[in-house]
Amino acid sequence: MAKAADYSLGPNTFPRGWFIVAESSDLDSGPLALHFFGQDLALYRGESGKPVLLDAYCKHMGTHLTASDSAVIVKEGNQIEGDSIRCPYHGWRYAPDGTVDDIPYHDGPCPKSASIRSYPVRDVMNCIMAWYDADGGEPEYEPPFIKEWTDSQWVKWKLDVLEIENHPIEMMDNMADLHHLGPAHGAPCEFFETEIHDHIYVQRQGGFLKLFNAMLYTFTCYIGPGILIGKDFYNNMEYYHIIAYTPVDDGVVKIYHGALSKGENKIPDDQDIEMARQIQAGALEALSADFSIWKNKKPALNIITLPNEGPFATGRSWYKQFFEKTEKANEYQQQVNGLHNANNFPTVIDEYMQWEESWLSPLALLKKG
Ligand code: FES
Ligand SMILES: [Fe+2]
Incomplete structure (x- = not known):
């Protein structure tokens, strides 16, 4: 490891x-x-x-x-x-x-x-x-909060927890990795782009998901190196998920996962809760397509990058800011901030962008200074 x-x-x-x-x-x-x-x-x-x-x-x-x-x-x-x-x-x-x-x-x-x-x-x-913060600094921004969390109709997650002996950078690489979505997840990517705002790293992608016979759109967003919030859309379904990567030791990571989905009733009944648990289990299954790969792979210390590969190097530069002194983190941010559109796919569906706007804008504003 x-x-x-x-x-x-x-x-x-x-x-x-x-x-x-x-x-x-x-x-x-x-x-x-x-x-x-x-x-x-x-x-x-x-x-x-x-x-x-x-x-x-x-x-x-x-x-x-x-x-x-x-x-x-x-x-x-x-x-x-x-x-x-x-x-x-x-x-x-x-x-x-x-x-x-x-x-x-x-x-x-x-x-x-x-x-x-x-x-x-x-x-x-x-x-x-x-x-x-190894250097003992105070928080530079607040953790993310999904506003639907306070709406009783949304069924709250109960976290899944597991541990993997691999460095979390290998998981973060997923953000740039459009070409694993077909072989690993069965949903080959049809459009893909990433965007970085300082400590926030966004991936937008979509493609046809064989399993549900539907287009799947996913919006995935790291807020700092450890917390990822995503929203997935397919058919009429939409739900949020949280994936968190917490270092246990150097090269060992604990993964937390949960899904937040909307039930039929204002106060969720047993059926709503059961449905929400199934959605979370499905989301975990989709994520876990990567688990045995992460568990068994050699470290990717150098990635052979083809011209139409996703922006791995950019993602890794973004990630490095968190291992640097705060003063130096800014240099990495300047290098990577902006849109990184690996394949020039068309802009995604309106609903999706509106949601992102409403969700991400307040988040970005939370950054101090
Ligand atoms: S009070 Fe004595 S070891 Fe803590
Ligand atoms: Fe993946």
């Missing part, structure tokens, strides 16, 4: 951006011990409902804050106080910003050296999303 350095991605091993680290409901049963970005992490929900993500180990004597479920304070459910968490070993209390603010047997000020790293977190669309 190849690592970030093998692809010459930049000074950082893990990219900067928003990443899914859990499904919101995972926290209902208490604090979680996680491992992402090559490190152990502690995730819990404070009494206010706010999720908190900290580096896992207490600085006092190295106890994992959320993996030690044998301790009485954990068994009795007394670990969380307000939005803070007590270490299960000696009860030092960590505030959500990662500082120690109370030590049960000590009256003076708590040592600053005991502070651990806290990560910005959002609880959005049933996903706990964390902002990761």
Whole structure:
């Protein structure tokens, strides 16, 4: 398995951006011990409902804050106080910003050296999303939000989760990869283009899908390196999906997937929910056409690029900005911003563009500065 350095991605091993680290409901049963970005992490929900993500180990004597479920304070459910968490070993209390603010047997000020790293977190669309930046920077934009999420008629996803031993750049390459859509997905591409706006990378494509005997149009959009939101249209069907790629270790990725579709009833009944689950399963099946390829392939450190190939190099340059210092990311953006139309296919259906306009414009505006 190849690592970030093998692809010459930049000074950082893990990219900067928003990443899914859990499904919101995972926290209902208490604090979680996680491992992402090559490190152990502690995730819990404070009494206010706010999720908190900290580096896992207490600085006092190295106890994992959320993996030690044998301790009485954990068994009795007394670990969380307000939005803070007590270490299960000696009860030092960590505030959500990662500082120690109370030590049960000590009256003076708590040592600053005991502070651990806290990560910005959002609880959005049933996903706990964390902002990761190896250099410790604050979020540069907000995570995506699909406005239909708040409409009760749309049936909310329950995430699929799996892990693949391959670098997420190989998954990101899909955005430029028009010629895999026939052999891998059974829907040969008839039009295709990509567009980049700073941290946003859009793919629009369409073609005839044998399985449904219909034209399939897909709009797929990375918001940073870790979160992909798509909307697919075929026959009279339309649904959103989320695909998230969160680095576990260098060269290992956890994939989250969900679909959001509209039911028949204002308040979804069992049949609506069943239909939505089937749509999600179908979307996962379509995506999973790539899984065994990703699992078994050699790393594509150099791609032989034919003249009518998709814009792989452009996509990879876009991806590199997230492994660079923030100041340098701008240089990559300048290189790749704009439309990259590999095959000069005609503009897509109006409805589709209108939807994209309404969805993407507010998103792009969220970028700070
Ligand atoms: S190891 Fe955490 S309080 Fe002692
Ligand atoms: Fe694919």
